[in-house]
Each structure stands twice: as C-alpha cells, then as structure tokens.
C-alpha cells in the first residue's frame with residue numbers, strides 16, 4: 001500500500017475512534033523498547049484508534065531502526081493486566097453497523113496487514129511477552145514477533161473459524177496464517193487455524209510457537225512491575241542474551257550487526273511467492289466478513305455478554 005493511502009487510513013482509523021491506547025517506551029531498558037497494548041476493560045482488544053497508533057509506531061520504527069546509530073536493538077510487545085490482546089474490539093460492531101461492512105473489513109485488513117508485515121521485518125529483534133489470553137487478532141499479533149515468551153497461564157486461540165472469517169496474509173487482515181506457516185509448518189498451522197483450539201504454554205513449547213515460558217505472573221500492570229513481572233523479566237533475559245556478550249560487565253554485541261542479521265533473515269522469507277496466496281486469502285477474508293456466519297457469531301458473543309451469562313464468548 002502506498003504511503004499516502006496508509007497515512008489516510010491511519011487518519012481515518014483515528015477518527016473511527018474507540019477506547020484504549022498503544023504506548024511506546026523507547027527507554028524501557030538499555031537498547032530495548034516496550035510497546036504495550038492498553039485497553040484493559042476490553043481485554044486489550046484493538047480499537048481502530050489503537051490500530052492507527054500501532055501503525056504509526058511501526059512506521060516511525062521502520063524509518064529509524066535501520067540507522068546504525070539508532071540506540072534500539074530490540075523490542076518487547078505486550079498487553080496489560082494479565083491479558084495480551086483479545087483481537088478486534090467487538091464493541092465497535094455493536095456501536096455502529098459500518099464496522100460490520102465490507103468497506104471497513106477491507107480497510108482493516110489493509111492497515112493491519114501492512115502494519116504487521118512491517119513490524120515483522122523491523123531491523124530489531126522482537127519478542128511478544130504474553131500473559132493471559134492472546135485470542136483472534138491477538139493471536140495473529142504474536143506471529144509478527146521473532147520470538148514469543150508465554151507465562152504459564154497464557155492461552156493462545158485462533159478463534160477465527162468460530163467467527164466465520166479466515167485470517168489473512170500479507171496485504172490484509174492481521175496476517176496470521178502465513179506467518180504461522182513460516183513459524184511452524186503448513187500442517188500444524190492448518191490444525192491450529194481450523195480447530196481454533198486453545199493452546200496452553202506447554203502446547204506452544206511443544207509445537208515451537210513458544211520460545212520460552214515464564215512463571216505465572218502476579219496481578220498488576222505489565223509495564224510498571226518489571227521487577228516482579230516474570231513474563232516481562234523472562235523476555236528481557238531472553239533479549240539480553242542477544243544484546244550482551246557479558247551482561248555483568250555491560251559488554252554489548254554490535255547492535256548494527258544484530259540488526260543486519262535480522263534484516264537478512266527476514267528478507268529471506270520474502271513474500272513474493274505469497275502474492276497470489278495473499279490475493280486468495282484477501283478475497284476469502286473480505287467475502288466472509290459481514291456474512292451470516294460472522295454476524296451470527298457476533299450476535300452470539302454480544303448476547304452472551306448482554307445476558308451476563310457466565311459462559312464465555
């Protein structure tokens with residue numbers, strides 16, 4: 001997508017609004033930034049405003065992180081209050097019917113796919129620090145990181161098959177299925193996507209989706225309790241193994257060489273062969289969005305929520 005269209009979409013999604021924020025802390029730790037998703041009342045679901053904020057953060061990192069004098073080498077993507085992210089903010093669909101329409105589906109898939117494709121190719125080593133749920137688009141977000149650290153109580157669920165939509169790869173949607181194939185393999189990705197199975201930390205260690213598992217985290221915000229939050233601490237330790245030759249004596253590896261390795265590796269998985277794949281997925285996603293299956297699934301979720309039933313979505 002060309003830069004002008006992207007800027008227009010970012011503006012439009014800011015105007016669509018919604019709750020929450022995506023916060024960027026470039027000085028979280030020496031040469032490590034923290035990007036945190038904060039929409040606690042909705043289990044860190046991404047509102048359109050948050051999608052625009054994430055897109056802008058990634059754009060600015062894309063423009064600066066390759067500079068050899070840029071102080072960052074790595075970043076942690078996390079949620080807050082014991083949830084990573086519960087995907088698209090479903091409240092938007094009950095606030096305005098336009099969010100059930102194909103025009104919005106097309107816009108969201110372009111914006112989120114562009115954002116996560118760029119995120120996955122940043123010249124920074126990235127790790128998702130996952131405490132609690134990463135579900136729907138939230139599960140797709142974690143595939144954009146190079147690595148994943150799960151707390152013992154983390155749960156990953158690609159819920160899309162229950163929502164009557166597919167994930168999408170490369171230019172639209174949140175782009176999870178193609179990246180899941182490159183992290184695992186086609187068979188594992190197909191099983192996970194079609195079954196919508198809830199994956200535990202142990203499942204993810206077994207299948208390779210998790211790189212490291214931390215102790216269960218304490219309650220409390222992920223971003224201001226670094227000292228006691230195990231999932232963030234474990235993610236920092238994981239990244240520091242890349243950054244420091246000798247942490248005690250603060251002897252660091254060359255940041256520019258770490259970043260050029262990331263650039264080489266991520267360019268190897270160049271999506272050129274996937275352009276056709278992407279068109280197929282793109283059409284599938286948009287054709288399913290706003291159709292009966294999805295509308296009934298949304299109704300079910302909203303009914304359960306309004307009825308206050310104890311059942312979960």
Ligand SMILES: CC[C@H](C(=O)O)C(=O)SCCNC(=O)CCNC(=O)[C@H](O)C(C)(C)COP(=O)(O)OP(=O)(O)OC[C@H]1O[C@@H](n2cnc3c(N)ncnc32)[C@H](O)[C@@H]1OP(=O)(O)O
Pocket residue numbers: 041042043045086087088089090091133135136137138159160163165167173174305312313
């Ligand atoms: C490509 C993107 C993809 C698509 O468009 O197809 C999507 O991401 S669609 C959205 C997919 N996400 C979901 O289906 C997750 C729905 N949420 C849940 O299943 C549960 O909330 C769960 C498992 C994440 C947590 O369950 P728990 O019992 O711990 O909490 P509650 O269900 O009571 O939720 C607390 C509070 O948060 C609100 N909430 C949760 N998820 C969302 C969401 N995705 N959008 C908006 N709001 C959300 C929930 O309504 C509760 O609010 P309250 O006012 O307290 O009832």
